Every structure is written in structure tokens, then in C-alpha cells.
Amino acid sequence: MGTSIRALLLSQMDTFTPSEQKVAQALLDRYPSLGLGPIASFAKQAEVSDPTVFRFVVRIGFPNYSSFQQALYGEIDTAMNSPLARMDAFHSSSGTRESHAGIFRQLSQSLATTIEGLDAAAFDKAVTLLATPDIRVFCGGGRYTAPLASLFAFTLAYARPHVQYVEANVNLASLALADMGRDDVLVIFDFRRYQKDSLRFAKAAHRLGARILLITDEWLSPIGEIADIVLQILGRPFAMLQTNVPALALAEALVISVTNRLPELARQRMEKIENLNTGGIEQDTNRRDLPE
Template identity: 35%
Template sequence: MDMVAGEYASVRKLLLTTMDELSNGERKVARALLAQYPAAGLTTVSDLAASAGVSPPTVVRFVTRLGFGGFPAFQRALVHELNGELGSPLKQYAQKARGSGKGILPETHQAFAAMLETSYQEIPESEFTTLVKMLCDPGRDIRVAGGRFSGLVAEYLVIHLWLLRDGVQLVGSGEIDRRRTIVEAGADTVFLMYDYRRYSEGSLRLAQEMADRGATVCLMTDNWLSPIAKSAKVVLPVRVESASPFDSLVAAMALTESIVAGVAESLGPAGKERLELVEASIEHE
């Protein structure tokens, strides 16, 4: 891994960009680390191995594959990133409340543009492609859920997917709806969860129970990664920092639009035929 003296590359970004090059065991280590980032990497080799369900030598190979001279060097990079990126929320609030003096429109424009650029650079393209392929599979039922705010983005995706294919449902926040979704889940179910920081315990339980039922769990999350990442087959992270003290779903919505575009392109004539049926039904009302 290329480093300048006194500087470290982002370990998170390194993990996301090298995911395709890792062995199955090494990928488990990467998932365990990202699911509890960076705390999982600040313990011991044995602890990280146990969290990932692999042997300690696999963790050592994983660290070497990333380009570090050993586990201590790997941990130093994590500590450097931790100190540089994870400031106090109150401190960030005070900093953002002051602004730069340029005005709200220029500040938010710059923040959102940077967020989108960074997010798209960090998205693992292979995992994006895998998700689109699953969402296009007519043999799979699609279930999508979100949180208090991200549920709006989840609903947006469901509406568009429904226009292109059948077997798509939004999972509501009510207990009965979630119980029914779990009971009806199986090996042919794709469960896509939107979960961003201030992660919900209810969302975590739902994802775990869906996985226990055999569903393929996929995750839309932020760059810190929801704990659901440990049980997810596909993880698509985006940045959420904005010019205000509040997290933004701009990048999450943009990625959702990319998913819709990917599904529409992959379905081709079948998606167009479905859309024609929907449009015809609207005209007859």
C-alpha cells in the first residue's frame, strides 16, 4: 500500500476497492471489520478472527494482502484514520453551524457535490452489479425496508421497481407487517435494507431473522456501515456528511436512482412491457 511518511491511506476505502481481490476467508475478515469499523480492528488478531469466523493466520494474510507489514502497522493506520475522521458530534455541530461565510447555497452545493463524488468512487461496482442482477431475477421476490427517514428512499425504490417487475413489496414499520414478511421469506427472497447511522436495533433484528429464514440480505448504508453488514451478501455504502449538522440522504437517493437505471437497462423489453401494462391500466381509470 502506497504511503507517504506520516500519512496513511483510508483503510475503509482500501477495503472497498480491493474486496474483489480477496479470498473467501479474507472477505469475511473485511466484512467483520467494516461491520464494526474501526473498533473490530483495534482489538487482537485472535479477536478479529473470532468475529469473522476464520483462523488467525487468515487475518494475518488479509492484512498482508492489503499491503501492511503486519498487524501493528495495520492498527496504526486505523488509529490515524480514527483520529482524523471521527470527531465529536458536538464539535462537528459547532463547526458546521458557523459555516464558511460563502452562503448556504454555495456551501450545500459544494458539500453535496463532494459527497456524491466520494460515494461513487467508493461503491464496489461488483456488489452493485450483483444487486441489480438479483433485483432483475423473476424467480426472486423483493422485499425492501428502511428506517424513519431512509424509509422514504426505500419506498421510492419500491415504486420504481414495481413499474418494471412484479413481486416487489415495501416492508412497513409495523410489527405485524414485519412478522408477516419474516414468515413468508425463503431462499427466493431478496431483502434490501436501508440503514444509516443511528442504526436501528429493530432493523438489525429484522435483517437477522430474514437471513435465518434463508433470504438474501442486501444493505444500503453509510460509510461507517450498519451492523447488518455482517449478515449481508451485498453492501453498498455512501457518504452522509453534509453542510449542516444533520446527515444527508442525497447520495443514498442518487445510488437508488443508479439501481433503478441498472434494473431498467437489464430488464430491457420485459421491463418495457410491464411499464406499458401499468400505463394502460392508468389510462383506463
């Protein structure tokens, strides 16, 4: 299958019957582990019959339950491969010198896959939360995702106040936790391989009463167990690096949607920021012109 089973379920959820939706939701709640066990255990968890699970598996494109499980195992194998392992596999195959047009096609496909599988209800819930100007928003990530979190915080701060980027550093993260409390929001980016520091930080914020908005990949960061909202990136990896295009697009879509919800506040805030920037430049220039 071209996309993950998770993405398939999310994209087709509205077309499922009530019984099929129970099966799909049970799998999403314990993805992918529920589908790796016996069909009887799956059915019990979903509160349906064994034949209902079997018909559902056939409904989403598998000839039998065994092939469905093989697909899940394939996803796990892909998820467990490190960037170095992916690079080794890539360079052992033919056609490693892909043209720029081919690379752009892959990027476009990664973005299209994310759009297709995006949970629209979760996205709207995230926008509603971020568009509440009185709450404080903290944004953080790990070694790989910190630049995404930083850029997201920077652009969101143009649309609304009370936005803070949390450095990917244990000591600095602790300082942020000291200021975090109930009704605050932590937006955290966490992709494979998931960082223990990010999980510890998210759990600490959760204990303080902060709501967690997780942006992760299709295999779902462990932070998902405590997150209030989960948005997933479904783009496929390249040889050595996983593309940031879908994640960046999702982050910008959130900021644009928040701006659309708060047009007047965003306009006033941008004007104020630009005026302060201009004033600061003029002040520095005047100071340099003063005699020693």
C-alpha cells in the first residue's frame, strides 16, 4: 500500500459504517499493536465480532487478516530503520542520482499524503485552542525538530501574544516549566526516533496542567498517550533524511488559520511589531550619529 494503514483509516473514517468505525477507532487508539495480535483480541477490544474485524480488513483492501498484519509489520520495520540504515539501503540500490524534478515530485507526494490523511477535526480543535489569545503557548522540540518549533513560535508570535519558544536544552526547558501552569499550551514536535528528553518534558508539562498539542509522524510519538490533540505528518522518508516539507506546511497552515480567526488582533500586532522594529532602527542610527 502506498500510504500507511493509519492514514487510510483517517482519510476514510467518514465512509465507514458504525461497526467499521468502532474497529477503526480501536486500532487508531492502540496503533499498530492492536492489529498485531489475534483477531479475537482485536474484536474484543473493539467490542465487535471476529467476522466484523475480518470484513473490515477486507474492506480496506487486504485479502485476509494475515496480509493486514504483514503490512503493519512492514510499517514497523520502516519506522525502526535509522537514517543511516536508510542511507545504506538507498546507496545499495540503483538510481541514486535522482533529478531535481524527481525530488520535487517526492516532496509534492509527501505533502499530498499528509493532506489526505490529516485529521480535520483535530486540526480545527488545534486552531481553536491556539486562537485563544489569553492563553500562553510554549513551543518546543528535540534535536531534529527544534528548528521547526522555533520557526513555528516565531511566526505564531506575529499573529497573537504570549508565545514562547523553549530551547532544546534540559536546563532551559526546566526554566520554561517553572512558568508553565494550568490552561497553558505546549506545542511539541516529536518525530522518530523519539527523544526521551522530549517525552519527559511533555509529561512534566502535563502534570502541571498544560494542554499538549503534539505534532508527530504517522507512527506516533509516545507523547501521544498524554496529548490532548495529535496532528500527524504522513510524508515518506528520503534516503538519508526525512523531508520537513509536510511538517513545515502543517505548521504554517496552523499559523495562517489562527491569523484568519484573529484578523484584527493579528493586524494590530503586526503593525506594532513593525513600528517597533522601525523605531529601533532609527534610534540606533541616531545614536551612531551623536558626537563622541
